[in-house]
Amino acid sequence: MSGVRSIVLAAGGTGGHLFPAFALAEELVRRGIAIDLMTDTRGDRYGTSFPARSIYRIPSATLASRSPADIAKTTFALASGVKRAFEVLKDVRPSAVIGFGGYPTYPPLVAARLRGIPTAIHEQNAVLGRANKMLARRVTAVATSFEKTKYLERRLAEKAVLTGNPVRKVVLDAAARRYEEATIDGDIRLLIFGGSQGARFFSDTMPLTLFALSDDVRKRLRVVQQAREEDIDRVREAYAEAGINANVAPFFSDLPARIAEAHLVIARAGASTVAELTVIGRPSILVPLPHALDNDQLNNAQRLAESGGAWCIEQRSLSPERLADHLQRLLAEPGALADAARAAKNAGRPEAVRNLADFALALADRRRPDVARAG
Template identity: 45%
Template sequence: MNFVLAAGGTGGHMVPAHALAAELKARGHGVLVITDERGAKIPGLFDKVPVHVLPAGRLGRNPIALMKAARAVLAGRWEAKTIYREHRPDAVVGFGGYPAFPALLAASSMRIPTLLHEQNAVLGRVNRALAGKAAAIATAFSQIDRLKPRYRDKVVLVGNPVRTEIVKIGEMPFPPFDDTAPLKILVTGGSQGATILGKVVPSGLGMLDPSLRHRLQVVQQCRADDIEEIRARYAELGIPAELMTYILDMPQKLADAHLVIGRSGASTVAELTAAGRPAILIPFGAATDDHQTANARDMVRAGGARAIPQDEFTPETLAKQIEMVASDPNALANAAARSLSVGRPNAASDLADLVERVGGGYAPLMVGPALTPRKAAAYAGPGVPA
């Protein structure tokens, strides 16, 4: 079968779409991706998968901005319909974000079945607007806020797809930790880093008891504007730290870590629970509908994470939380197991199963000209029969 994946241009939307694309291609299906310019530029995603950039306005309350957004959505819808006439997808999968909106509208108007995947524990605005037309709503968390009761019978809990390299970490033993071993901490604040982590974390680590502070090994993602200041602060504290603006080898850094400090974005929580890594989470206070607080809910309840509200995130609070979890050599391993207990490492496979079921119930409409062999081969990808 052929599928179109439509996703907003942030890593939170694009990474699970990438994981699903890889799974579908491994099963012999054709995959095409629709996103915006930001999503098309994210490195390392969608190898040998065609990517189309569509115009998509961000809807708001300003009348002028709303008119511009509406024109962009209509233009994107028209372009998406042109793509569908040529490629004839069996289903279109939306991962949220405004760039997915015109692609899903076009699919519904052409009676192509749609499936929504919600990465967060709060249903996003685009998915809320399109839930009524969707054949199914795949969710990443057991409890989803802002979902209308009449749509609950469409919900299928599959989890949030993550890379296979992350899943393999959860299959390996937790790194050894005792009273003398180094304490390896990974600090990540999203694809662009987080200023508040750069300000609070070094000072918090500096407040730890010397017996623990002298065993620290830190890997931290930083904003480019902050990295030299943070480097100087760690040098002043005598704490060895590897700093970078983008973590290319995230699977290896995560595998090495005993404890992760970071935001509770959907992809972060999915990777932590699939890998089985304990965390101290600081939900982003300005996130839409406070969805990052909701994302942390299952992991905190299981005992795999501690959540600190952003307005309470101080060096003193952080130091106290680290000492509580690192004082007992068995506590970190226990928290790791609890984190792993709420993970869904088979999310990509389970989502692909659902996508196949939705696509399999639809006989493609004969819209537009038939595919030429050259176009069919390009769409299906190398080694995949058109």
């Protein structure tokens, strides 16, 4: 490798991990740092064109169960990943390695520690994820997105720094658009999406929900909805039969701009979703992904709801009729949506990407990262 100073970022191949890594990469490249990415085979499937000098696919696996066979399979894959990452780091010689969660970050960070390279993890959620929980004791420092992070206690909290969850430049650009309050008789722009993995629940629930709204509200709706490829035709047909103007697609590359256009967002509560909603400043109904081992999305949604920027409704207690009733009341009060938009904006951390870049450079300089001590 050339003599340009470099930092390696390690991120699993989901949007929730890749997008904050992407945001940090943008900022560090702007500051003259070369970035290399270590990821799994899903790498760049979201069309992010990750701003890295090189992208390395590192063997990894997620523990599917506690069966001896799965444990052995996962252990072998992670060991192979550590070996491969150890070899790559010999050539790249980065000043630091920073992981963004998910099991694909485990091999690069373990290999970096073996080579004596400063390491850190960034936790996007209000709950320390499983892989990050395993790594927290091994790394030099921990960056957090929330003032309080569940499972980050005692000695681990001593090396934790609050940076916020960084968002990409395209999100910061969208945040410049002022929230346009809906009028009592104008169009209602509704955005529905389920995060990078999609949400069949919304495909099943939303057409029934919106059909149950009053005629005068339904005819004003302008719906943009993300749906899985296999659900698109039936969702489009359902909206067409209900006479609802809807744009349904499996992926929107300009999602931040669509968030900025929306009067109301209905979504899951992944960390990147919550970060983008707050930086842009849009009101939302959040339906956390159920059955998550650590209830990370529920914690994320509850934190935003407590600020007044969202309404959190758990899926187990949500029916199309209940959601329709909630929507009918909200859409009849544009002022309440505008208040929630302001509260969401106040909860945002647009400075998070600068904070995390400062944190990364301090780590690379072997200085104590100290943006703000996490509680």
